[in-house]
Amino acid sequence: xxxxxxxxxxxxxxxxxxxxxxxxxxxxxxxxxxxxxxxxxxxxxxxxxxxxxxxxxxxxxxxxxxxxxxxxxxxxxxxxxxxxxxxxxxxxxxxxxxxxxxxxxxxxxxxxxxxxxxxxxxxxxxxxxxxxxxxxxxxxxxxxxxxxxxxxxxxxxxxxxxxxxxxxxxxxxxxxxxxxxxxxxxxxx
Amino acid sequence: xxxxxxxxxxxxxxxxxxxxxxxxxxxxxxxxxxxxxxxxxxxxxxxxxxxxxxxxxxxxxxxxxxxxxxxxxxxxxxxxxxxxxxxxxxxxxxxxxxxxxxxxxxxxxxxxxxxxxxxxxxxxxxxxxxxxxxxxxxxxxxxxxxxx
Numbered sequence: 001x002x003x004x005x006x007x008x009x010x011x012x013x014x015x016x017x018x019x020x021x022x023x024x025x026x027x028x029x030x031x032x033x034x035x036x037x038x039x040x041x042x043x044x045x046x047x048x049x050x051x052x053x054x055x056x057x058x059x060x061x062x063x064x065x066x067x068x069x070x071x072x073x074x075x076x077x078x079x080x081x082x083x084x085x086x087x088x089x090x091x092x093x094x095x096x097x098x099x100x101x102x103x104x105x106x107x108x109x110x111x112x113x114x115x116x117x118x119x120x121x122x123x124x125x126x127x128x129x130x131x132x133x134x135x136x137x138x139x140x141x142x143x144x145x146x147x148x149x150x151x152x153x154x155x156x157x158x159x160x161x162x163x164x165x166x167x168x169x170x171x172x173x174x175x176x177x178x179x180x181x182x183x184x185x186x187x188x189x
Numbered sequence: 190x191x192x193x194x195x196x197x198x199x200x201x202x203x204x205x206x207x208x209x210x211x212x213x214x215x216x217x218x219x220x221x222x223x224x225x226x227x228x229x230x231x232x233x234x235x236x237x238x239x240x241x242x243x244x245x246x247x248x249x250x251x252x253x254x255x256x257x258x259x260x261x262x263x264x265x266x267x268x269x270x271x272x273x274x275x276x277x278x279x280x281x282x283x284x285x286x287x288x289x290x291x292x293x294x295x296x297x298x299x300x301x302x303x304x305x306x307x308x309x310x311x312x313x314x315x316x317x318x319x320x321x322x323x324x325x326x327x328x329x330x331x332x333x334x335x336x337x
Contacts, residue, residue: 019291019331020334021289021334022327024326024327024330024331024333024334025329026332068289068337070290071291072291073293073332074291075290125290
């Protein structure tokens with residue numbers, strides 16, 4: 001597989017406007033990216049209001065309601081894509097602290113310390129998902145693909161030794177590594 | 190089909206056929222939310238409040254002047270979209286262009302419309318791209334949304 005993904009850092013998504021496709025309106029702004037580190041899964045987004053009355057919104061945006069994430073905006077079908085907090089989406093409004101992955105030390109299963117997680121990498125487009133981590137190393141940064149086989153404690157992120165072969169030190173090149181890593185694991189998602 | 194430029198039409202005088210008086214000048218176009226057609230013209234006239242002429246009240250759309258049938262036809266409006274257009278909040282020309290994948294493509298430089306029907310046929314962006322109307326989803330106060 002030689003697919004190349006379009007990737008963004010989660011920290012770059014924060015602050016983007018949420019724009020409705022059916023109305024061309026900026027319905028909200030991304031406040032925080034909500035990520036389940038235990039499952040390496042992008043859950044959705046908390047929101048801020050736009051315009052003069054900025055501040056937190058009660059509504060949240062689950063990942064499955066996103067029509068597209070691009071460099072300039074997060075696109076949704078309509079304002080109905082933003083949901084009230086609570087119910088099955090309560091985890092989005094009250095994310096557990098145990099989900100934090102940024103700051104964890106990255107250790108390979110062979111025992112090598114690779115660095116510290118500084119960001120989550122998101123595959124953009126119509127079906128956004130978390131695909132890896134940006135890791136600060138002693139001499140720069142590194143991108144490591146994520147998989148369900150990675151264990152997270154809140155202090156350490158253990159990555160399979162095989163993942164080291166798919167690390168990359170630039171985000172563009174990492175886009176080609178992720179499909180190859182998934183293919184190697186037999187993960188077609 | 191007679192295709193006109195929206196940019197070239199803005200600023201043209203609006204003349205009433207029955208009185209021969211100039212009512213004002215074309216200031217904005219009130220376009221349908223899906224950018225399929227021009228619904229009304231916002232006329233900047235002598236009155237303090239904005240005047241709107243329905244497309245059906247237009248007699249002809251010439252190369253130099255816009256003719257309305259009756260001088261009394263253009264009227265004020267309380268419609269939110271009309272008011273948004275008059276304030277410049279919802280304006281096709283100059284609007285940000287964004288696609289359904291979340292990437293911007295400059296701004297709207299001009300629009301082409303059929304002077305016989307008011308149907309918008311295409312939009313040109315500041316990046317030089319011609320976008321057919323069939324690829325446009327909506328126009329709001331933030332952006333015009335097009336297919337990715």
